[in-house]
Structure formats: C-alpha cells, structure tokens
Amino acid sequence: MSRFLTKNNFKEIRVVVLGQRGFPNVQGGIERHCQELYPRLAKLNCDVTILARKGYVSNQQYEYKGVKVIPLWTPRKKSIEAIFHTAIGILWLSRRRKDYDIVHIHAIGPSLLAPAARWLGFVLVITDHGPDYKRKKWGPFARFMLRLGERLGARHAHLIIAVSKNIRDILIEKYRPDVYYVPNGISIPGQVLTTLSLSRFGLEPARYFMAVGRLVPEKGFHDLIEAYAKLNTDWKLVIVGDADHKDKYSRSLKKRAAQIDGVVMTGFQKGRALGELYSNSGLFILPSYYEGLPIVLLEAVSYNLPILVSDIPANREVALPEETFPVGNVEALSQRLAAFLKNPSSLNSPLILDKKKQRLETEFNWDVIALETVRLYQKAAGAPSSL
Numbered sequence: 001m002s003r004f005l006t007k008n009n010f011k012e013i014r015v016v017v018l019g020q021r022g023f024p025n026v027q028g029g030i031e032r033h034c035q036e037l038y039p040r041l042a043k044l045n046c047d048v049t050i051l052a053r054k055g056y057v058s059n060q061q062y063e064y065k066g067v068k069v070i071p072l073w074t075p076r077k078k079s080i081e082a083i084f085h086t087a088i089g090i091l092w093l094s095r096r097r098k099d100y101d102i103v104h105i106h107a108i109g110p111s112l113l114a115p116a117a118r119w120l121g122f123v124l125v126i127t128d129h130g131p132d133y134k135r136k137k138w139g140p141f142a143r144f145m146l147r148l149g150e151r152l153g154a155r156h157a158h159l160i161i162a163v164s165k166n167i168r169d170i171l172i173e174k175y176r177p178d179v180y181y182v183p184n185g186i187s188i189p190g191q192v193l194t195t196l197s198l199s200r201f202g203l204e205p206a207r208y209f210m211a212v213g214r215l216v217p218e219k220g221f222h223d224l225i226e227a228y229a230k231l232n233t234d235w236k237l238v239i240v241g242d243a244d245h246k247d248k249y250s251r252s253l254k255k256r257a258a259q260i261d262g263v264v265m266t267g268f269q270k271g272r273a274l275g276e277l278y279s280n281s282g283l284f285i286l287p288s289y290y291e292g293l294p295i296v297l298l299e300a301v302s303y304n305l306p307i308l309v310s311d312i313p314a315n316r317e318v319a320l321p322e323e324t325f326p327v328g329n330v331e332a333l334s335q336r337l338a339a340f341l342k343n344p345s346s347l348n349s350p351l352i353l354d355k356k357k358q359r360l361e362t363e364f365n366w367d368v369i370a371l372e373t374v375r376l377y378q379k380a381a382g383a384p385s386s387l
Contacts, residue, residue: 013377014047014099018089018113019082019106019127022052022071024064025270027214027244030106030129032295033163033184035064040370042066046377049100051089053081078245079142086110094120101381108132108146111153118156123381126157127182130167130292130314136217137249151175159380161373164293166313180376185366186298192275201238201264203280208236208264209337210281210305212274212296213288215243215250220287220310220328222253227287227334229260233341240277242268278303283340283347286315289327293317298364301356306347308336318356323347 021028023035038048043066054071061070072092074085086105090113093103103122105111107129117124132138133146154160154175161182162168171179198205209228213219221239228237239257243250257263269277278284284300284307291297291314298318300307309315310327325332340347362368 012045012047013101013374013381014049015041015102015104015377016049016051016089016093016100017104017106018051018086019110020050020052022050022057022069026056027241027268029184029292029295033127033129034106036185036187036366037370037373038067039065040366041373044370044374046374051085051092053085076245078137078247082107082109083112083145086113087116090116090120093117093122097121102377105153108150108153110149111157112145112149114149114153114156124157125159125161125377125380126153127161127163128153128167128171128179129163130290131170134218134290136289159376161376164314164317166317167292182369182372182376183364184293184295184298185364185369186295186302186360187366188302188360189275189278189299191303192272192279194272194276195280197266197269197273197276198280201266203236203238203264203277205280206282207234208238208281209283209285210238210240210277210300211285211287212240212299213286213294214241215239215253217249218288218290220289222256223328223330223333224285224287225253225256225260225263226330227337228263230330230334231337231341233262233338235282235341236262236264238264238266238277238281240266240269240274278305281305282344283308283337285333285337286310287327287333288312288315291315298360302360304353304357306340306344306353308333308340308347318359320352320355323352 020030020034023031042048049068052069052071053074055076057071059071072088074081097120101123102125103117104125106127111126114124133143160179162171162179163184165181168179168181211224254265257265284305286297286309288310293314307319307323309319309324311324312327325336
C-alpha cells in the first residue's frame with residue numbers, strides 16, 4: 001500500500017518547509033511566496049508544516065489557514081541566521097523521520113544542508129529564488145558559502161524549482177537539465193478606496209512615486225533618492241519597507257532621505273495600509289540591482305500601476321522594454337522620471353496595462369502555481385500524479 005493516501009483525487013503528501021522566516025506578515029519575498037503558496041497546498045490535501053524562526057513570529061506553535069507553523073530558535077544575526085535555523089530544523093527532523101515525506105528548502109543559503117536532508121532519507125525539493133551571492137551585503141566568504149549551497153542543492157535535490165526563467169536557465173547551464181519553472185505569483189486585489197495612510201504620511205492620491213522593499217543595497221533605493229533629488233516637482237517619493245537588521249546602509253539611507261524634501265520613509269506596511277499606498281500611487285519604481293522574481297513588481301501590476309524598473313533579467317521577465325532603465329544609472333532614472341511627469345501616458349496606456357494584467361491571470365496566478373507544485377511533489381515522491 002502506498003504511503004500516499006488517495007483523497008478527493010489527490011494523494012496526501014506530508015511536507016515540511018525550511019529556509020524562510022515564517023508568516024503571516026513577515027517582510028521578505030520568500031516569506032510572501034510561502035504565505036500565499038502553502039495555505040493553497042493545504043487545500044490540495046498536502047499536510048504542511050512550516051519551521052519558522054522565533055523573533056519573527058509567535059514563540060508558540062500555531063496554525064495559519066490550515067498550515068502548522070512551528071517556531072524554532074535561531075540567532076538574530078544576518079550572516080548566520082538562515083544557516084543556523086536550517087541546521088536546527090534538520091536536527092529537529094532527525095527525530096521525526098517517519099512524520100514527513102518531503103522536505104522543501106527555499107533559497108541557496110539553507111541548501112547547504114541539502115546533503116543532511118538526503119542522509120535522513122527525505123525526498124528533497126529545493127526552490128531556488130536566485131543567486132543570492134550577487135547581493136551587495138555579502139563578503140567574500142559568505143558569497144563562497146552561498147555558491148556552495150547552490151551547488152549542493154543542485155547535486156542532492158530530487159527536484160529543483162526556479163521562480164524565474166532566468167534562474168532556471170542559469171541552473172540548467174551550470175548543473176542539470178531537469179529544473180522546473182514555477183514563478184512567484186500574485187492574488188489580484190481590489191482597489192482600496194480609503195486614504196487613511198495617505199493622510200498619515202501627508203500624501204495626495206496619484207501624486208507620488210512609490211517603491212517597496214527591504215532597505216538593503218541591492219534594492220537600489222539610494223539611486224532612486226538621488227534621481228528624485230534632481231527633479232523639480234511637487235510629487236513625493238514614498239519608500240515602503242525597513243531593514244530586517246539595522247546596519248550602516250539602512251541608517252545612511254534614512255539619513256539621506258531626511259535631507260531631501262519630498263522623500264517619505266513609511267517603514268514596513270501591510271494589509272489595508274499597504275493596499276492604500278499601492279492603490280493611490282502615480283508610478284511604481286523598482287531600481288534593484290538584484291532580484292529573483294520580485295513579488296512587489298507583480299503587486300504593482302496587479303494594482304494596474306504604471307511601472308519603471310531597472311533592466312535586470314528578473315525585472316525584464318515582467319516589464320516591457322519601454323518600462324526599464326539602465327540599472328545603477330541615476331541620471332537615466334532621473335530623466336525617465338521627468339519624462340513621465342511630462343507625459344504620463346508613456347507608461348500608462350491601457351494597452352500596456354492590459355497586456356501585463358493578462359499574464360497575472362495565467363502565468364502568475366497562485367492557484368495555478370499551487371496545482372503545479374503539487375504535481376511536482378507527486379513527481380518527486382515517485383507517486384503517479386492524479387491531477
């Protein structure tokens with residue numbers, strides 16, 4: 001008799017997830033990915049357990065939309081937090097080998113523990129959210145370890161998922177041909193008509209630029225602030241997000257923002273407040289040097305916003321060529337912002353907005369993504385898919 005029990009045309013699979021901080025409402029693209037994906041998998045007859053990090057979520061075990069969340073201790077230090085938590089999670093799993101069928105690890109840092117997961121006898125699935133060694137915050141040793149994690153994950157995983165086509169192509173070229181593209185997704189929201197958050201931050205509807213993300217160098221917010229400083233406009237620049245770990249960069253960014261009239265730093269926002277800011281923005285900007293596949297960009301498109309993004313591969317998978325500017329080029333970004341103010345229709349035509357909206361409903365639909373993930377779980381586990 002198979003260990004996967006047939007129910008409602010799906011076979012039950014017990015999945016435990018490592019490599020993310022936890023959810024709900026924890027800042028980070030991987031965390032948003034997991035918050036959207038795993039409750040949907042729970043509805044598809046997956047028994048899902050998330051091993052989260054204390055300090056980001058409740059210290060006690062809880063359930064979120066059918067998903068069990070078990071917080072484990074880890075040191076709150078950016079250079080070791082993820083790998084320590086994954087190691088602690090593997091140790092926790094070593095006493096529960098019969099409780100789970102699949103271990104699903106997110107990101108290449110935690111993938112350093114891929115050999116241990118295989119040694120314990122689990123079926124191993126890894127989602128690669130991108131080559132994190134390209135992030136500016138890491139030193140030479142950290143970059144070496146992240147490259148090693150990428151290599152160990154590719155070598156030991158039964159199945160590898162990439163969240164963008166660019167990441168998939170990189171992994172195929174470097175390691176193995178059987179890498180599956182399953183992107184980040186988005187739930188199409190309704191416009192939030194209230195303006196309480198706008199009043200709180202002194203904003204007027206459709207008269208501000210907006211950027212969203214963690215305050216880390218690779219997001220390029222320093223470039224955005226300098227490009228905005230060159231403009232002569234009464235539009236404001238709103239940067240939504242904060243740093244997970246306060247450091248020299250985040251402090252200097254906030255200090256520089258305070259020196260320029262019109263720059264508004266809101267800190268981390270969620271729920272209705274974030275929806276209000278998206279709904280009333282005049283232009284969404286993403287000046288990143290590095291992304292996997294940015295959920296915040298998909299969110300901006302879902303709110304029917306015009307966008308202007310750096311021309312890195314991840315952004316080009318969503319944006320049209322006319323919606324990009326050369327990454328790191330402050331002068332070019334400033335010129336594009338000035339051109340938009342003179343002619344908003346250049347990035348705001350119904351044809352452009354409708355074309356991107358159609359992709360959200362098909363390629364970047366979380367329900368479609370959840371179904372594909374279950375198919376891949378069945379494939380990895382060696383059970384015939386009934387989907």
